[in-house]
Amino acid sequence: MKKIVLSLLSCFAGLAVMAQMTVTGISPASIAGNYNFTFGDSDNGWGVNLDYTAPGNYVQGELVLVEDGTPGTNPQGKPISQEGCNPLTNAAAVDGKIAVVYRNTCEFGTKAKRAADAGAIGVIILNRDAEVIGMAAGTDGGNVTVPVVMLSSIDGDALVSAMNDGPVTMFIGSKAGLYAQDLGFIEDLILTPFYNGVHTLLAQNGSDFNFDLGMRVYNYGNANVTDGAARAVITGPNGTTVYDETVNFTLNGLSGTNIDSVDIFPGEALSFPQFSLSAYPMGEYTLTYTLFNGTEEDEFPGDNSYSINFVVNDQYFSRSRLDATTYKPIYESLTYATDPAAPAQPYTQLRYCMSFRDPNASRLAALGLVTKVGVDTALTSNLKDHTLFVEVYEWNDVVDVINNTGGYDQLVSVGNAEHTFLNQVVEEEVYFQFDDPVMLIDNKAYLFCVVDYGQKLRIAYDRSVDFNANYQHYNMLPSPIFASPNSNPTPWFGGGFGPDLTPAFGIRAVDVNSASVNSLVKLEGKAYPNPTTDAVKLNIPMDGKATVAVTDLTGRTVATHNVTFLDNQATISMGDLKSGMYIINVEYANGSKSTFNVVRK
Secondary structure, three states: OOOOOOOHHHHOHHHOOHHHOEEEEEEOHHHOEEOOOEEOOHHHOOOOOOOOOOOOOEEEEEEEEOOOOOOOEOOOOOEHHHHOOOOOOOHHHHOOOEEEEEOOOOOHHHHHHHHHHOOOOEEEEEOOOOOOOOOOOOOOHHHOOOOEEEEOHHHHHHHHHHHHHOOOEEEEEOOOOOOOOOEEOOHHHEEOOOOOEEEHHHOOOOOOOEEOOEEEEEEOOOOOEEEEEEEEEEEOOOOOEEEEEEEEEEEOOOEOOEOEEEEEOOOOOEOOOOEEOOOOOOEEEEEEEEEEEOOEOOOOHHHOEEEEEEEEEOOEEEOOOEOOOOOOEOOOEEEOOOOOOOOOOOOOEEEEEEEEOOOOHHHEEEEEEEEEEEOOOOOOOOOOOOEEEEEEEEEOOOOEOOOOEOOOOOEEEEEEEEEEOOOOOOEEEEEEEEEEEEEOOOOOOEEEEEEEOOOOOEEEEEOOOOOHHHHHHOOOOOOOEEEEOOOOOOOEEOOOOOOOOEEOOEEEEEEOOOOOHHHHOEOOOEEEOOOEOOEEEEEOOOOEEEEEEEEOOOOOEEEEEEEEEEOOEEEEEOOOOOOEEEEEEEEEOOOOEEEEEEEEO
16 A cells, blocks of 8 residues: 655644543443543534533433423434424433433434433434434524534434433533643544455555554643653454553643644654555454553543454455454445435435545456445335445546645446346445456556435444545545536535445455456355255355256256346255255356355255
8 A cells, every 4th residue: 555654744734633532431431531522612603602612511411311291203213203303301311411312303402402402411413323423503503502413313223222221321521621630632633553354465465465554642631741652463363462662752731722742644753654464364454552650540531441443354445444253344324415405305316435445456357246225214115116226436637635636527337337226225235247358557546436326224333433634644535426407516525424334335355367257257255055955055145047067077057047146045856856966056147157066065
């Protein structure tokens, strides 16, 4: 992976203020730590009477779901009564607590004002989607003088689940100066692997695959730190430590409103050595950052440690995390884009894209893309008869993040696929096999895009990686989105849903030099039961008509079947065959093939 050295101190100066404000789980331990959030501040019309980014300004309290007595459930399956659009019926329970409110029906400001009128000391709005968005104050937000923040639907579900088991305490505001000893960092300012799914053909040695490490460390405490340390450890597939480096630093304690910080990045006075290995055994690797303050115990340890996994495998490359067993993407959320200016009007075209560029890309032929797709049940009951497309583009005017040049006017289509859903399900994993293998080119930028023409289908994303630091350091936007028509001047959004939402796309790839045409289009699958006395069920990631030929070990065809795969499955009979080993060959009209060895008992 190409390394671009730049000063992250200047790149991220604008984030220093937000770093002083946190939304943090205090107890129980299962919800402890910092959360991604957006904040309703006075700059966007809210009437908050304190600057909660300033040292010493915060609220801390127990969470309580609001209730206003409205019957029914919203499209996300949440009680409408907990949207808080009407005067609260549980005002006594909310008084003195942090109110939790679901997003959906009424304005954000109205929800917050209902809770504040009931005595809430703060308000947490839970989004209906997996990301966090800006909150318009609306008619009532200007009268709200308590902090109002938004969390994602995933974080919200985790908090509500914990609330069902007992009291949950959260902190909103600036923790600067609350403790004597308090080091911390935020995910936005941490370097991690830019690909969490690494194909073995792109990681044969340290020259092929390597990455930089780094972070910005803050001293939120009042005391000076004279012997601080930041440690980065990477363990390999067998649990053995393959990287262990420590950087020492000093930081001043809080002085007025000034929070001292230090950058540990390539090109700065302090830096970690680059990570690279002479060889990369397949399996899961774990990167863990940890902060230490000498012999002193950190009094707020929730932001002292961060871990992320990456998987080296021989099947997929991906920016999202991969399952260490199946090597497929980890699907954390299903989401779709809406136009803030016209949320009820679906886009006529959406392209959810993952970028890719590698100096050794020509070793690979890309065969297809695997992801998960779902529906919003408020719009449509299931996936049946919906069609999605995949386009692979050479990105010839790739955006230069550092110099703010480039664009999306020179996209050349080099691969495509489509899939029509045949099953009445609300979500389904799908493999889009490209019509022809895509032979990749070294150092060429690509976009792998799932395309939705106005159906508002939900596409899988992974929200446990944050590429904010990476995309500037490596000069590459990880996940642009195309949305048209749009109220904005351009249909392309280079930042996608944000640096902490990554398309959960796995790109299936094989060795371009050793693969024959037949093996390039071979589909993975399984046959069971095996051995069998009669019927065999075939499971292949493809639907439609296919021809099945059964041969014995001499190569003689002993049976043929014309079948239709539905829900990736079809069944054939072997009851008329003699006992022995047989080879089952499945071939689709587009040339895709699968082969199974099956024993007839």
